Amino acid sequence: MMNKNQLSEMSWRSHIWAILAIARKDWLYFFRYPLNALFRIVEPIIWLTPVYFLGQSFATAAGNTGFAAYAGTLDYMSFVLLGAVISSYVSAVFWGMGFSLKEEMDAGVLESNWLAPIPRPLFLVGRTLASLAITTINNAGMLFLAWLLFDFRVSGNLLAAIAILLPMLAALYGFGFAFAALVLSMREANTLVDVSNYLVSQMSGSQFPVQALPPFLLPLSLALPLTYGYDAVRGYLLNTRTLLPIQLEIVILVAFMGVMIPLGYGIFRIIERRCKALGTIGLH
């Protein structure tokens, strides 16, 4: 009788262990460079300070009335800060998830990791967990600093805003799967990632109400599901004037999630198979 050997007993439990191990590795790596970790919190404040003073330079005696005519609130800084919070997740997906496999490729460990007896998408699930945790901690630190420096405060329904964030984050990280595979196949993708990240954030209204965009750019912004995520979160927390009724914006976000998760997974599988067939996994 043939002896059936296997290196590990694969089960849902071993998968969870693998996911947690990958997330822990990223966590350790992140805090191994404490200055970089600190600057992930401080840097958004540095970026936002010129925006704050830009707001001050347009303020009339009654506050930012010009801005209020677009957004329905005088609280320009809170509007921008909430945009920065959502943008940090967008950025984590583009840079963190997008480059997650590429980093392993550059470090020369991708091939050996690929041989581990776990489904390959789990590598990205583990990194998603770490990315979500680290970005959320960074955001909490940033909002605390913003509360101290810019008097940031929200008046709306925090739980509802978080509930809106969840489908949006799921969709974003689904997109991250596809993007990670794309970067893996392209290898030199810094400019692509940098430009895409910046454009998507700006066009979705991370810093300003999209109604202020010139007419030829507005349709592009309205075609991005993220625009409705930014808009709905601000609608709940700052009572801004939203582009569409909030319920409709939530439907758009849930549909976005329903499309992006299977699409991201599918693209990842296709590119992964292609890289394996071409033997490019170890090249960089």
Add this chain to the structure above:
Amino acid sequence: MHSSILVQRSVGSELRALLAMARKEWIIFRRYPSWVIAFFIWPVLSPMGYIFSARALSGPDGSALPAFSRLAGTSDYVGFVVVGSILWMWLNMTLWDVGFQLRNEQMRGTLESNWLCPVWRISILVGPNLTKIMTMLFFLTVAALEFRLFFGVQLLQGNIALLLLILFLVIPSIYGLGMAFGSLVIRFKEANAMVFLVRGIFMVFCGITYPLEVLPPWMRSIAMVLPLTYAIRDVRAVALANATYVDILPDLQKLALFALIMPLLGWLTFYFTERRARQSGALGQH
């Protein structure tokens, strides 16, 4: 006793080393076409967020524009923002390029072997900067043309010679800072965090997107010891408000002083950091 030397060192040999480093940098630059593409994309994209923010802040009917105009001395917020952002982008790119020059060699494991070359070590740092200055001047020209094309902002107007003088005076400051920065990166290793810190200081204090008048007095005092503050203010004054040489003379004097101090500061930082790294044996560590 027979004394042998491997090379005959002279001013000519130093110059050749300097040019060899500049040439190496040029070859690397050409090797990555996406870097060239970035030169065309970022001048347009970078100020975009601030421009649309300013547009939103001014209101659908421009009702808040007079408030800005009173402080900035111009209602042309697009021109105001692009001047600030382009000069900051220059500094930012220099910090990444010059700052990472030695660090990249350290990471690749070639720094120690380059250090053994019988040339002044400062040549290894300065040589590539010659290429960087040329590529940056190209970048500024592209930016000026794109601003005209996409935003309708005419930067090359007014007294062009005066604009060039401001650029000429700010070059030593920017690259002196880059040299100091590049040396410190060798010492502290966490290069990303250091870029974020240094470029952040300039971003916050130099009035890139706003008139300095909105800053509290203590922040304005810090702005006044940063060379970029004067460069941004003067380029705006000359290109957007037709200021003359006499109008900006006090600022030009300060820029000239920075042009002397900053390269010296860069050299001193390099000298002491390099000596310390050699003594502690940390030159090849990363």
